[in-house]
Amino acid sequence: MPSVASPALANHQDAQLRQRAARVVPGGMTGHLNAAALPAGYPQFFERGQGCRVWDVDGNAYIDFMCSWGPNLLGHHHPEVDAAAARQQALGDCLNGPTPRFVELAERFVARSAHADWVLFQKNGTDATTVGVMVARAATGKRKVLVATKAYHGADPWCTPVPNGITAEDRAHLIYYTYNDVASLEAAAAAAGDDLAAIVCSAFKHDIGVDQELPRPEFARRARALCDKAGAALILDEVRAGYRMHAGGSWETVGVRPDLSAWSKSIANGYALAAVTGVDALRDAATRIYTTGSFWSGGVAMAAGLATLEVAESTDVVAHVHRMGQRFRDGIAAQATSHGVGVRQTGPAALPLILFDNDPGVDRGAVFAAEALRRGVYLHPRHNMFLSLAHTEQDIDLALQATDAAFALVAQRFGSH
Numbered sequence: 245m246p247s248v249a250s251p252a253l254a255n256h257q258d259a260q261l262r263q264r265a266a267r268v269v270p271g272g273m274t275g276h277l278n279a280a281a282l283p284a285g286y287p288q289f290f291e292r293g294q295g296c297r298v299w300d301v302d303g304n305a306y307i308d309f310m311c312s313w314g315p316n317l318l319g320h321h322h323p324e325v326d327a328a329a330a331r332q333q334a335l336g337d338c339l340n341g342p343t344p345r346f347v348e349l350a351e352r353f354v355a356r357s358a359h360a361d362w363v364l365f366q367k368n369g370t371d372a373t374t375v376g377v378m379v380a381r382a383a384t385g386k387r388k389v390l391v392a393t394k395a396y397h398g399a400d401p402w403c404t405p406v407p408n409g410i411t412a413e414d415r416a417h418l419i420y421y422t423y424n425d426v427a428s429l430e431a432a433a434a435a436a437g438d439d440l441a442a443i444v445c446s447a448f449k450h451d452i453g454v455d456q457e458l459p460r461p462e463f464a465r466r467a468r469a470l471c472d473k474a475g476a477a478l479i480l481d482e483v484r485a486g487y488r489m490h491a492g493g494s495w496e497t498v499g500v501r502p503d504l505s506a507w508s509k510s511i512a513n514g515y516a517l518a519a520v521t522g523v524d525a526l527r528d529a530a531t532r533i534y535t536t537g538s539f540w541s542g543g544v545a546m547a548a549g550l551a552t553l554e555v556a557e558s559t560d561v562v563a564h565v566h567r568m569g570q571r572f573r574d575g576i577a578a579q580a581t582s583h584g585v586g587v588r589q590t591g592p593a594a595l596p597l598i599l600f601d602n603d604p605g606v607d608r609g610a611v612f613a614a615e616a617l618r619r620g621v622y623l624h625p626r627h628n629m630f631l632s633l634a635h636t637e638q639d640i641d642l643a644l645q646a647t648d649a650a651f652a653l654v655a656q657r658f659g660s661h
């Protein structure tokens with residue numbers, strides 16, 4: 245990716261930490277957090293966060309459009325969430341069994357979604373999607389699971405996007421379809437025959453590096469109907485979109501209710517928590533599977549989850565993140581037009597993605613993001629971003645000043661259109 249010919253940010257501490265990490269951590273960093281996948285200039289290490297701002301280890305401050313890749317729904321260090329977590333921490337976190345917060349949170353969580361009659365808690369989104377598939381297979385006694393090509397559902401062997409270190413057998417019973425494509429979904433269901441356990445769907449299409457797509461109602465309805473016909477479970481992966489798209493569940497927007505939903509990321513505002521919700525018909529299967537973890541019932545994250553729910557519901561966080569995302573999107577669209585640069589903005593406004601036209605190598609996107617970064621705005625050049633309750637109109641407008649300069653640089657480097 246081309247580097248930006250502008251003064252660099254301070255990066256001395258970051259460079260030192262990267263060198264040290266490279267010696268003791270394979271590759272220096274794993275997975276989605278590896279800053280090597282970002283344009284030059286992006287920091288790897290962060291010192292702190294507050295509201296919608298983060299500071300890297302060299303003291304550079306950024307308006308944060310990643311929100312920790314989703315978890316920080318209410319902003320970093322939300323006072324009510326942190327106070328609830330601190331109160332629980334003073335009492336105990338990891339005990340010989342769960343705290344009362346477990347039941348309190350389960351009740352609140354189930355009350356929130358029309359399709360949820362019960363909930364199981366875990367720690368990560370991968371736990372939740374995996375448990376969802378286990379419940380479906382336990383309930384049906386069937387093996388085949390339909391998943392969309394390129395959709396991200398976590399990093400266990402059945403779903404990790406990079407198949408090194410796994411076997412073909414790990415995926416022997418997956419059948420792939422194309423998101424929003426009814427015919428491909430029908431073909432996949434036909435291929436499963438009478439062995440269909442589940443259809444897994446993302447809340448919306450948010451595959452990295454390509455335009456996002458909201459779920460088409462006819463696609464969602466067909467997924468529902470195919471599951472009903474086969475006695476299979478419709479599993480909605482809410483891990484990315486949950487709490488930002490619709491309070492009661494993302495597919496309420498298309499009028500389709502899943503049998504199981506997988507949640508994580510935003511549900512405890514940065515504390516480690518995941519959940520699977522399900523319908524009564526699957527309660528017995530959810531009772532029969534063996535699924536657990538040393539830290540899954542930790543009280544601190546559950547106290548944080550309860551506080552997150554309270555704040556999210558009393559402030560209508562869905563409306564706020566949508567409004568801020570739309571303000572950002574409108575500003576970006578106007579700037580792109582005025583600089584004569586073609587961009588595509590897709591998906592829900594609260595989870596925005598900006599891709600440049602004629603930019604297969606993300607060269608324009610990289611210059612744009614690196615220049616915004618240099619001006620104190622942390623964007624992602626090819627992954628969806630996230631808005632939070634902490635973003636204000638002033639923050640969005642400040643960020644738009646940086647993106648205006650970034651568009652100017654893109655136009656200068658690459659020309660208009």
Ligand SMILES: *Cc1c(COP(=O)(O)O)cnc(C)c1O
Pocket residue numbers: 367368369370371373396397398399446481482483484485508509
């Ligand atoms: C992040 C993500 C996961 C995995 O969650 P982890 O907490 O990283 O394990 C699963 N599904 C979707 C849609 C995600 O965005």
